[in-house]
Amino acid sequence: xxxxxxxxxxxxxxxxxxxxxxxxxxxxxxxxxxxxxxxxxxxxxxxxxxxxxxxxxxxxxxxxxxxxxxxxxxxxxxxxxxxxxxxxxxxxxxxxxxxxxxxxxxxxxxxxxxxxxxxxxxxxxxxxxxxxxxxxxxxxxxxxxxxxxxxxxxxxxxxxxxxxxxxxxxxxxxxxxxxxxxxxxxxxxxxxxxxxxxxxxxxxxxxxxxxxxxxxxxxxxxxxxxxxxxxxxxxxxxxxxxxxxxxxxxxxxxxxxxxxxxxxxxxxxxxxxxxxxxxxxxxxxxxxxxxxxxxxxxxxxxxxxxxxxxxxxxxxxxxxxxxxxxxxxxxxxxxxxxxxxxxxxxxxxxxxxxxxxxxxxxxxxxxxxxxxxxxxxxxxxxxxxxxxxxxxxxxxxxxxxxxxxxxxxxxxxxxxxxxxxxxxxxxxxxxxxxxx
Amino acid sequence: xxxxxxxxxxxxxxxxxxxxxxxxxxxxxxxxxxxxxxxxxxxxxxxxxxxxxxxxxxxxxxxxxxxxxxxxxxxxxxxxxxxxxxxxxxxxxxxxxxxxxxxxxxxxxxxxxxxxxxxxxxxxxxxxxxxxxxxxxxxxxxxxxxxxxxxxxxxxxxxxxxxxxxxxxxxxxxxxxxxxxxxxxxxxxxxxxxxxxxxxxxxxxxxxxxxxxxxxxxxxxxxxxxxxxxxxxxxxxxxxxxxxxxxxxxxxxxxxxxxxxxxxxxxxxxxxxxxxxxxxxxxxxxxxxxxxxxxxxxxxxxxxxxxxxxxxxxxxxxxxxxxxxxxxxxxxxxxxxxxxxxxxxxxxxxxxxxxxxxxxxxxxxxxxxxxxxxxxxxxxxxxxxxxxxxxxxxxxxxxxxxxxxxxxxxxxxxxxxxxxxxxxxxxxxxxxxxxx
Numbered sequence: 001x002x003x004x005x006x007x008x009x010x011x012x013x014x015x016x017x018x019x020x021x022x023x024x025x026x027x028x029x030x031x032x033x034x035x036x037x038x039x040x041x042x043x044x045x046x047x048x049x050x051x052x053x054x055x056x057x058x059x060x061x062x063x064x065x066x067x068x069x070x071x072x073x074x075x076x077x078x079x080x081x082x083x084x085x086x087x088x089x090x091x092x093x094x095x096x097x098x099x100x101x102x103x104x105x106x107x108x109x110x111x112x113x114x115x116x117x118x119x120x121x122x123x124x125x126x127x128x129x130x131x132x133x134x135x136x137x138x139x140x141x142x143x144x145x146x147x148x149x150x151x152x153x154x155x156x157x158x159x160x161x162x163x164x165x166x167x168x169x170x171x172x173x174x175x176x177x178x179x180x181x182x183x184x185x186x187x188x189x190x191x192x193x194x195x196x197x198x199x200x201x202x203x204x205x206x207x208x209x210x211x212x213x214x215x216x217x218x219x220x221x222x223x224x225x226x227x228x229x230x231x232x233x234x235x236x237x238x239x240x241x242x243x244x245x246x247x248x249x250x251x252x253x254x255x256x257x258x259x260x261x262x263x264x265x266x267x268x269x270x271x272x273x274x275x276x277x278x279x280x281x282x283x284x285x286x287x288x289x290x291x292x293x294x295x296x297x298x299x300x301x302x303x304x305x306x307x308x309x310x311x312x313x314x315x316x317x318x319x320x321x322x323x324x325x326x327x328x329x330x331x332x333x334x335x336x337x338x339x340x341x342x343x344x345x346x347x348x349x350x351x352x353x354x355x356x357x358x359x360x361x362x363x364x365x366x367x368x369x370x371x372x373x374x375x376x377x378x379x380x381x382x383x384x385x386x387x388x389x390x391x392x393x394x395x396x397x398x399x400x401x402x403x404x405x406x407x408x409x410x411x412x413x414x415x416x417x418x419x420x421x422x423x424x425x426x427x428x429x430x431x432x433x434x435x436x
Numbered sequence: 437x438x439x440x441x442x443x444x445x446x447x448x449x450x451x452x453x454x455x456x457x458x459x460x461x462x463x464x465x466x467x468x469x470x471x472x473x474x475x476x477x478x479x480x481x482x483x484x485x486x487x488x489x490x491x492x493x494x495x496x497x498x499x500x501x502x503x504x505x506x507x508x509x510x511x512x513x514x515x516x517x518x519x520x521x522x523x524x525x526x527x528x529x530x531x532x533x534x535x536x537x538x539x540x541x542x543x544x545x546x547x548x549x550x551x552x553x554x555x556x557x558x559x560x561x562x563x564x565x566x567x568x569x570x571x572x573x574x575x576x577x578x579x580x581x582x583x584x585x586x587x588x589x590x591x592x593x594x595x596x597x598x599x600x601x602x603x604x605x606x607x608x609x610x611x612x613x614x615x616x617x618x619x620x621x622x623x624x625x626x627x628x629x630x631x632x633x634x635x636x637x638x639x640x641x642x643x644x645x646x647x648x649x650x651x652x653x654x655x656x657x658x659x660x661x662x663x664x665x666x667x668x669x670x671x672x673x674x675x676x677x678x679x680x681x682x683x684x685x686x687x688x689x690x691x692x693x694x695x696x697x698x699x700x701x702x703x704x705x706x707x708x709x710x711x712x713x714x715x716x717x718x719x720x721x722x723x724x725x726x727x728x729x730x731x732x733x734x735x736x737x738x739x740x741x742x743x744x745x746x747x748x749x750x751x752x753x754x755x756x757x758x759x760x761x762x763x764x765x766x767x768x769x770x771x772x773x774x775x776x777x778x779x780x781x782x783x784x785x786x787x788x789x790x791x792x793x794x795x796x797x798x799x800x801x802x803x804x805x806x807x808x809x810x811x812x813x814x815x816x817x818x819x820x821x822x823x824x825x826x827x828x829x830x831x832x833x834x835x836x837x838x839x840x841x842x843x844x845x846x847x848x849x850x851x852x853x854x855x856x857x858x859x860x861x862x863x864x865x866x867x868x869x870x871x872x
């Protein structure tokens with residue numbers, strides 16, 4: 001883990017958009033599903049997942065869902081259920097009501113806030129299938145009030161039911177009961193355009209491989225999509241008051257995700273930097289995923305030395321990391337100066353896995369510097385708003401002339417006349433009537 | 437204006453993504469600006485706008501901004517200022533505070549809500565330059581608290597200052613004072629990546645031609661962008677209680693925007709349908725923009741006959757129109773059943789231009805069926821949130837075992853150990869210590 005200066009260090013990496021061949025393959029899959037529906041969906045599922053299914057067996061049955069509970073440890077059910085409770089409680093605080101503003105002239109203006117009607121959640125298969133991510137994608141939609149939440153996940157090439165029981169239990173605990181065993185670009189296309197067996201959705205979210213990501217980009221517009229996550233990142237700003245053992249463990253917890261993951265320590269103390277550097281090496285040697293974590297630390301890990309904690313905060317603001325731990329005395333005192341960070345963990349006991357699994361805030365957080373302008377997944381991602389305008393006769397009579405002036409200034413006489421016909425009918429000619 | 441049945445009528449149209457040549461041209465412009473900065477910006481401005489500028493003259497001066505006030509009518513300044521007040525008042529109601537939830541175990545969880553730091557607003561040149569759109573893009577950003585709002589707009593090929601004084605006055609009234617006379621894909625690239633003269637922004641919004649739209653897509657990821665608007669739409673649901681003169685005028689006010697604009701009447705009354713049809717023809721003949729409005733009505737206009745108002749609402753929900761006027765008795769009584777509409781105008785005096793110019797809600801509204809999952813422009817488009825997690829020692833000690841169980845279930849031992857090193861230090865070994 002190298003020690004570097006703050007200048008010109010930038011977390012941002014070029015985003016992978018797939019090869020022309022991958023793009024072409026995805027476009028063909030999407031077009032085939034749009035045109036042929038279930039027939040194409042079953043064909044691609046056989047081709048890519050090695051599962052020969054019929055339309056009637058695409059959907060996971062209630063029996064299979066119940067059976068999943070028999071295949072997992074009771075302690076897992078308890079843990080995932082406790083996590084689900086915390087995540088639900090936190091997201092409930094994000095709920096907002098429709099509102100109206102009542103004007104003295106009798107008009108009403110407002111925003112009508114409604115959930116999306118139907119949302120699709122993609123859950124990857126194999127090793128990338130994380131029960132915690134099922135909760136983090138589904139619960140905000142559920143709290144938003146989305147009446148139909150549907151999950152798709154590729155069937156494993158091995159077993160018959162073909163879906164990890166831990167994923168099924170997480171889905172059930174989160175409240176999903178419409179689950180289809182399809183994956184890849186074909187599943188995304190089915191969610192976007194619908195097939196005979198799967199009704200189309202309004203929004204698709206959840207992580208996936210490059211084909212899934214490209215398919216989401218391809219169907220965007222027909223449906224909404226979530227943002228496409230880059231490799232995971234942590235930046236820790238700590239001083240001598242912190243424990244190098246804690247900080248090293250937190251850096252490694254991020255590095256073990258992915259060889260592309262990034263773990264950065266920012267500190268004003270050279271002594272602390274060296275202690276953490278040594279501790280990372282010591283803990284790394286004992287880590288089961290030491291090859292992945294080691295490659296991540298080697299390529300993307302760094303210790304950035306700064307003059308002061310304030311200067312460290314400015315480095316953080318430039319990095320705009322996905323996860324940010326601040327382990328210094330009185331961390332709350334710096335909160336107002338943290339401009340860019342997806343999730344902020346304060347103090348020695350707020351280790352990142354607390355947020356990854358349990359505390360309640362979402363663990364799907366903007367990566368690659370996009371915390372400058374975007375937010376962790378939340379209830380707001382599953383609602384839409386409509387403006388509400390009820391104008392009284394009095395309001396129109398008092399403001400009609402001004403509205404007509406602005407419309408005519410833009411050369412939109414038809415807009416002015418829509419007001420004018422009403423003013424004329426009510427016995428009040430427009431002030432700009434001579435422009436007619 | 438044809439009268440049709442509800443079945444299979446769909447407002448949605450294929451979205452224009454530009455020709456391969458246009459895409460290629462835009463990619464080259466963006467790459468040149470990214471590499472060469474001001475030099476490329478000045479070169480493209482001379483090439484496309486016919487203006488030979490120097491870096492020092494890119495920015496509109498305070499003197500030019502003040503001079504614009506001399507070139508417009510005082511009544512315009514009054515009207516635009518009154519509109520700005522209303523828009524500001526409405527958007528102020530959308531503001532939200534950061535919040536924290538204090539837990540009994542001493543933990544704090546919350547969301548930190550902050551404005552974006554720097555936002556770029558694109559304003560098209562020529563006839564598409566609408567002062568009202570300047571207000572609608574700028575004011576929500578300003579209300580959100582964005583400290584730096586910068587406007588770009590192409591210099592007209594004619595004059596010296598080269599920018600419509602009405603646009604400059606609208607910008608000043610909205611509170612923008614950093615304005616650059618650049619347009620097209622080159623302006624978008626300059627905002628995204630920065631040049632020597634223009635600092636990069638976090639988000640770009642505002643309408644533009646196909647080159648501007650393609651450039652926004654190209655830079656998305658490096659910065660955030662707003663959604664790309666399709667042709668404007670209105671759907672009116674009215675019965676015999678409505679005045680055909682009002683309804684026809686409202687339909688035409690939308691149709692005059694663009695030959696691609698769409699104006700739809702939904703009604704349970706055949707008699708009312710015919711009266712509106714005749715009235716549209718009558719008013720159309722006298723409209724200055726009758727060629728545009730006529731083409732729009734001919735191609736995309738329609739009257740859809742339904743059995744009941746409730747059935748009409750279902751047609752509206754399927755259309756998910758940008759603008760929706762409901763002109764029936766007690767329109768408020770149907771509000772809860774309107775699921776998909778960008779802006780809802782209730783009653784006979786809430787003519788669409790009231791919202792376009794003056795009432796306060798934003799006039800930038802989702803088109804092409806996307807009101808199913810997106811919202812009018814608002815303060816939320818100019819903020820970002822960070823999750824806040826402060827976990828107490830007590831909270832970590834009580835929940836550490838559960839967090840480790842979930843981490844180990846996902847095969848992420850490094851995550852479990854980040855918790856475990858803390859539990860061990862505090863004299864509490866993890867329950868799953870034997871898994872280590």
